[in-house]
Amino acid sequence: MRDPLDLLDVAGLLTDEERQIQATVARFLADRVRPHLAEWFEAGTFPRELAPELGRLGLLGMHLDGFGCAGTSATAYGLACLELEAADSGLRSFVSVQGSLAMYSIHRFGSAEQKQHWLPRMAAGEAVGCFGLTEPDFGSDPAHMRTRAVRDGDDWVLNGTKMWITNGSIADVATIWAATEDGIRGFLVPAGTPGFTARTIKGKLSLRASVTAELSLVDVRLPADAQLPEARGLRAPLSCLNEARFGICFGAVGAARDCLTVALDYARERVQFGRPIAAFQLTQQKLADMGVTLGTAALLAIHLGRLKDGGRLQPHQVSAGKLNNVREALAIARECRTILGGSGITLEYSPLRHANNLESVLTYEGTSEIHTLVIGEALTGYAAYR
Incomplete structure (x- = not known):
């Protein structure tokens, strides 16, 4: 059955293994996480006990090799981030910080003893x-x-x-x-x-x-x-940030997809003036614009994943992905809220929760302004950070 949100058949670009990993993560989230998200968001809590469950699923440091890590492709890791952020940015942030920042810093720059001491426990979710x-x-x-x-x-x-x-x-x-x-x-x-x-x-x-x-x-x-023996200079932490930013390129697509899914379902069911609001031209214009934007953001994320798997991904390309996909996801979340009307301000529906979260995602791992200047330097050759 065709997914109406996959206008550009992005799923057709994935391997069977990648689709299986994505589906496995989505099922886990549907069963274990999604029923509780509104409660956790309202209470301002993160369930620490989720960490071992995420570890058993192989999500922690999943793109790293050895030490109990799954060793998947970068694209598969990105697709997992997509599903995690489709649930909530906070969940993707936990997995991203655990695997792409904390574990990656040890994996890339640590001693053999540091790796052996920390990485297996972190991959299992026993240590955060x-x-x-x-x-x-x-x-x-x-x-x-x-x-x-x-x-x-x-x-x-x-x-x-x-x-x-x-x-x-x-x-x-x-x-x-x-x-x-x-x-x-x-x-x-x-x-x-x-x-x-x-x-x-x-x-x-x-x-x-x-x-x-x-x-x-x-x-x-x-x-x-x-001390991390192989970490010398600012390039070391910045390389870790690029790992996390890569996951955000996919995660933002997940948040946008979830918002559009909710808005589309609501528009089909909400009746005004004797017909579903999905049948009105202004609503269809909103949905069509967002559908195209979602598809292009997904294509960009997959392209960056293929570049990374081929060892060709450059920092300015990651900046382009984060800048575009987070900015567009935030715009989609806000627009979806308008389709929901007054109902959109409640935790019963996800778009405003996603919009609030994406305000942080827009800022962390490099602000939009910094990523704009990274791209500007790639275009002009001039660094304009000051």
Whole structure:
């Protein structure tokens, strides 16, 4: 049966294995997650007990090789992100931070001992990770971070603050980026280390079904082997961010698809002036425009997945994907809310929840302004970040 939302037959571009992975994730979410999303969003909670279930499904670090990770293709990982964010951006954020930031930083830059100690437990969801780069005064400009790591004999002593850290207050280990006399370096800080505290940020209007925290490091003493030995300079954390941004390119498509699914179903059932509102021209114009936009965003995501699987994906292409797909998903969420009318402001329907979440997705892992400048530099050759 043809999916009315797949106007461009994007599904026809997928392999049988990719479609199976996507369907498996969708079934899990339908059974275990979707019935509770409105409750979690309203309460502002994320169920930590989901982590082992996501691990058993093979979603945590699924695109990494070895250490209990599934080793899937980048495109398959992207399709999983699509389904996760179709449920809620907070859920995709958890999986993205766990796998593409915390686990990837260890997998790519860690020692053999660090990998063996942390990655199998993180892949199983037995341990949760977070990624501490953003600071209260330095978000888009991490090169000027104030967190410092100073040698003291064989140890390192860290001082600083990290802000807007997903998973921060439920994490068992944090990858913390700090400036040293030799440049920016990464460190693994286990929860419970003296001087290291995490405070959950309350009062959020977005990503409510997600844990966001402020991390504080006051004279945190770490042994020499806490340093990620292969992480040197700002390129290391930025490469991790590109991994997470890639997943967002797909995730945004999922959020947009869910909004359009809800709006289309509602338009077919909602009767005004003696006929379903789906039969009115103005409603069909909205639906048609959104359907085309959704299809082109999905095509872009799949294309980026194929580039990444072929080892050809460039950072500015990831920026183009995140900028376009999140921006368009947010526009679709808002437009779908108008089709729902007054009902659209309740948690019974997902578009406004998605719109609220996408306001955060628009900002994190690089703001739209920064990604615009990345693309501008690729076009002109001039860096205009200042």
